[in-house]
Amino acid sequence: MNRRQYLAVSTAALSGLAGCLGDTEYTISSVETEDGSHPLALDVTPADRAIEIESPGRLDITLRNTGTQDLRIKNTGVWPLGVLGLVSAGDSGSLDVLLLTDEYAEVDTVEIRPNGANKDNAPLTGTLEAGESIERQYELIGRRVSGAGTYTLQGYFDEVPLSYRTGENTDWVAYHPTVTVTLTEQSVLS
Amino acid sequence: MALPRWFPVARKEAVALLKSKGTWILAPLLVVWGYGPTYESWDVLGPNVTVGFVQVAGSILLPLGVLLLTYRSIIQERTSGSLKFLLGLPLTRTDILIGKVFGRSVGAVLPFALATVILGVIGGVKFGLFSPLRFIGVFLVTVLYIVVLVSVATAASAVTTSTVRVTGALFGGFFLILTLGWKRIGVSIYSAVTGNAVNPFEPPADGLLFAILRFSPGRAYRTVTNWILGTGNSGGLYTSVIDVLYRGISTNEYVVDATFSGQLVPVYLHESLGLVVLLFWGVVPLALAGYRFKRGDLA
Numbered sequence: 001m002n003r004r005q006y007l008a009v010s011t012a013a014l015s016g017l018a019g020c021l022g023d024t025e026y027t028i029s030s031v032e033t034e035d036g037s038h039p040l041a042l043d044v045t046p047a048d049r050a051i052e053i054e055s056p057g058r059l060d061i062t063l064r065n066t067g068t069q070d071l072r073i074k075n076t077g078v079w080p081l082g083v084l085g086l087v088s089a090g091d092s093g094s095l096d097v098l099l100l101t102d103e104y105a106e107v108d109t110v111e112i113r114p115n116g117a118n119k120d121n122a123p124l125t126g127t128l129e130a131g132e133s134i135e136r137q138y139e140l141i142g143r144r145v146s147g148a149g150t151y152t153l154q155g156y157f158d159e160v161p162l163s164y165r166t167g168e169n170t171d172w173v174a175y176h177p178t179v180t181v182t183l184t185e186q187s188v189l190s
Numbered sequence: 191m192a193l194p195r196w197f198p199v200a201r202k203e204a205v206a207l208l209k210s211k212g213t214w215i216l217a218p219l220l221v222v223w224g225y226g227p228t229y230e231s232w233d234v235l236g237p238n239v240t241v242g243f244v245q246v247a248g249s250i251l252l253p254l255g256v257l258l259l260t261y262r263s264i265i266q267e268r269t270s271g272s273l274k275f276l277l278g279l280p281l282t283r284t285d286i287l288i289g290k291v292f293g294r295s296v297g298a299v300l301p302f303a304l305a306t307v308i309l310g311v312i313g314g315v316k317f318g319l320f321s322p323l324r325f326i327g328v329f330l331v332t333v334l335y336i337v338v339l340v341s342v343a344t345a346a347s348a349v350t351t352s353t354v355r356v357t358g359a360l361f362g363g364f365f366l367i368l369t370l371g372w373k374r375i376g377v378s379i380y381s382a383v384t385g386n387a388v389n390p391f392e393p394p395a396d397g398l399l400f401a402i403l404r405f406s407p408g409r410a411y412r413t414v415t416n417w418i419l420g421t422g423n424s425g426g427l428y429t430s431v432i433d434v435l436y437r438g439i440s441t442n443e444y445v446v447d448a449t450f451s452g453q454l455v456p457v458y459l460h461e462s463l464g465l466v467v468l469l470f471w472g473v474v475p476l477a478l479a480g481y482r483f484k485r486g487d488l489a
Contacts, residue, residue, distance in 0.1 A: 143229035
């Protein structure tokens with residue numbers, strides 16, 4: 001093997017193997033939302049698809065009142081979306097992923113720990129006026145992701161993140177749209 | 191200014207090592223071995239995680255590589271008979287030892303320096319600007335560690351009469367016992383001396399235990415580099431120290447800050463004394479070998 005071949009082989013090996021010993025990084029490869037027949041709509045848009053060691057992935061989640069009446073919205077933790085998580089869909093064996101938002105630091109109803117979280121179950125209610133929308137940004141920290149796969153967005157503690165009603169005398173209706181988020185492992189050469 | 195008498199020997203050794211492909215294969219291997227960012231280390235160190243890569247590169251693979259590159263430095267000349275020719279030149283046996291250590295150190299440091307630069311570039315691009323002082327500090331301590339390893343290997347090579355013996359002494363004794371297995375062996379020595387059994391997940395706050403543990407050159411090296419990194423007072427890899435101190439995970443790594451939490455830490459456990467341990471290993475074995483080499487038979 002001459003010097004030029006040696007350099008080429010070692011550079012290729014180096015490029016291919018670099019990062020093998022590091023933690024896995026992920027990409028939010030797709031987000032799909034299916035709303036039911038509710039006067040609410042949930043838009044989930046990846047603001048930052050890369051879940052990397054030095055920066056988390058980000059999802060912009062917008063809750064819209066698409067109806068013509070004001071809605072009372074009830075949930076726990078932080079209003080209106082609560083403590084959200086990604087729950088593994090199917091038998092991938094991945095653990096639930098807690099999503100983080102800056103709002104947790106502003107309330108005393110949610111406590112985030114390095115490997116878990118606590119939530120006060122006291123209900124929080126507020127009004128979302130007709131045509132109004134509220135946007136919150138949630139972060140996906142790679143350290144909390146146990147593996148690539150397809151996940152369902154839902155409440156981290158309760159499957160239904162929020163309930164709503166149109167008037168004081170109507171029943172609370174559980175709102176749980178189907179949002180699937182697919183995470184794929186980043187290639188070491190990307 | 192006249193060059194020292196041992197300089198031609200050192201130059202020959204360095205050039206021979208730098209012309210060898212094996213020496214340069216070490217550089218990419220060290221990069222791959224050293225580059226291992228984790229979410230936890232980023233949370234604690236930020237961009238200085240790149241400095242941690244240098245420490246990882248300097249642990250396990252580097253000592254093995256340096257020992258492989260240097261263990262035959264004297265014994266090869268002794269068995270081939272060229273040592274007698276070398277001594278026919280106006281050189282003392284001490285000159286030969288110093289020349290061998292200096293030259294082989296330069297030959298081993300250069301591929302490591304190349305690996306460090308590559309790690310610095312990769313880490314700098316991905317994680318941002320790190321502390322240059324910490325980076326240079328860890329690099330310089332690793333250079334000292336390389337010199338210590340070359341010195342020990344040259345000492346072993348000078349006092350043995352066969353390649354098999356020096357291989358056994360360095361890889362079976364120095365590398366296996368003092369580098370890879372010292373944590374277990376050090377704890378066994380402590381238990382034998384004091385009669386106290388040690389639970390590695392909850393070690394006693396006894397200075398003697400930690401002093402024994404950092405007598406290993408590898409653990410002394412990591413104690414000093416962890417000090418420069420600012421991760422904690424321990425001879426373990428910085429990632430293990432972070433697990434214990436910042437994630438609160440119970441592991442079998444011995445960390446002074448965790449074990450002596452709220453108690454007075456003995457002065458002799460200060461991280462800077464790891465440099466004294468390294469200097470001890472760099473000087474004492476070579477001095478003893480030099481004493482014997484000067485009086486020994488060359489046959």
